[in-house]
Amino acid sequence: MKKLHFWPALVCLLALFSLQSQAQCPSGSIPYTGQYPLVSGNTYCLNSDLAGVVNIQIQNGATLILMPGVELQGAGSIEIFGTLDVRDGAGVVFNGGASIGSTLDVSSLLKLGRFSYFSITGSLSVSDPTASNPSSANTASIQQDNGSVMEICGPYSQQAVSYATVDFTGTTNAYAHFITKATASGAAGAPVASESQIHWLALSDVDLISPGSATYCGPNATEATCTGANWPTGLSQSSCGQASTIADENNDALPAMFKEITATLNEDNGILSVRWTTASEMNMKAFHIEATADGKNFTRLGTVPTKANEGASSQTLQYDFNYDLSAKRLLNISMAFIAILLAALLSSLFYKRKSKLSFGAVAAAFVLLLAIAGCSKKPRSVEVSPENPHAFIRIAVEDINGSFTYSRTLKVIAR
Structure with missing residues (x-):
């Protein structure tokens, strides 16, 4: 089975970005685990698939949120x-x-x-x-x-x-x-x-x-x-x-009809390539390439404008998008060096001046150092198998009104 050296770089990059881009339940909401009933005045939130729920009752003044991509399965009755x-x-x-x-x-x-x-x-x-x-x-x-x-x-x-x-x-x-x-x-x-x-x-x-x-x-x-x-x-x-x-x-079906989408990672040079073909387009503006390490929290990697004249086409159009992961590894190394300097500076101020800087600030810099330095290490080779997916791609389709629809999510394949 092939050994891949850029998978950890991609997954680590997505993990770092997800700290900022991750869709989270609303602040103050209560994790939903199948509680009954859902009490008035409370907001409940489900952010991962849940099966086996028996009966749901959402009282007046209560809200149950299912975050994007989540599926709730159960039996009995649903009272809203x-x-x-x-x-x-x-x-x-x-x-x-x-x-x-x-x-x-x-x-x-x-x-x-x-x-x-x-x-x-x-x-x-x-x-x-x-x-x-x-x-x-x-x-x-x-x-x-x-x-x-x-x-x-x-x-x-x-x-x-x-x-x-x-x-x-x-x-x-x-x-x-x-x-x-x-x-x-x-x-x-x-x-x-x-x-x-x-x-x-x-x-x-x-x-x-x-x-x-x-x-x-x-x-x-x-x-x-x-x-x-x-x-x-x-x-x-x-x-x-x-x-x-x-x-x-x-x-x-909306607003671009895809015929084919592929996402491949070249293990030799670290180039992530996304290619797609549309059978038709209507009111189109642009395609935004998004990636995720967990299938749920997506990070935008780049944008490709439509080739359709005035956003409409009934002809087959082909698109390509390349993303250089090797360059991102160099960027991570630079970020790690900056984090080291930051941690050293904060530590010096904290200990020498007995400054008013909080210990939390120093701790935060140290955590940032560990995270970025960890991503900057030479990645271990990783086996790719159906049981061990590493990254997924989808295409966010933006129409001329600024509204978004999304392609299917597909797994990145090694070449």
Whole structure:
């Protein structure tokens, strides 16, 4: 098996950058480990995959955040009286049913970020808080961003007539899927969505409720009858749990459609090469190359502007991006030398002057010294295997409006 000498440099570089770029749970939030119930006034946060959860209840005034890329799996029931915030690329897969809101005059929200998903085998019911107070501004609602997917495999019901239950929060050139695989019903005339970017695919019966402004295909929708609603590849009524796959497919569709992406590391010269091909582009501005050592916390390595004329193309376009890790190793050595001087200076001031500098400042310099010096050492050779991944790449796609979508995350391969 091949021995690689630049993998540790790449991983160490990403580790150092992640101290600044790492997506962290909000300050003061409580780590979510499956607590029941989630108490009003508290914010809970999940920043790594979690399976085996039994029942979720989010009380009014409580919030549960799923950080980007995290998946929550469980069984039983999900009761959302507060807020469930599923951020970009994250998802919920539950064997059971869910409910949003109640007839009490309070707001409840299920929020899906870009290319996130919510999939349940059971029913989903969305209440109407204005039932107890018709003049109330409170809502029980669902918000969907670019490429997100709602997959409801059991019966769906909604009660609000004065407002649409599902809102689209993404960009105008994007869309999201709202998929009901069993009977969809509720109050007469209750509108499902407020924007056409919500693509409602009703694979079974629909009773009383209306599409509102949604791009709608149903009842008893099939791929043949849904030519205008972006029917996802492989979607079927007979199976559940397709939401994450559909979200990935949506990811590939906006605003650049990728044909191929490769990421390789030349072990001889330390050059990281990322190459990709787009089949089409729309409203494009630039591609930003991002890397991670853990598959979650990404560091931007560089930017490549679009080749598409005025950001649009229906032709195949090829792109290349190279990143010199050997140069970064030299930079790390220089940083280590600077850290040594800094530590020496602080130590001198601390001991000779008995200065007012805190011991914490000296300790911080010492920690920085160890971290950078460690990265500057000659790296050990590392075996690459499926069980020992070292780095991953994704491409952040920026459109002309400054909005971002992301390619699939792929492993860097040694050459």
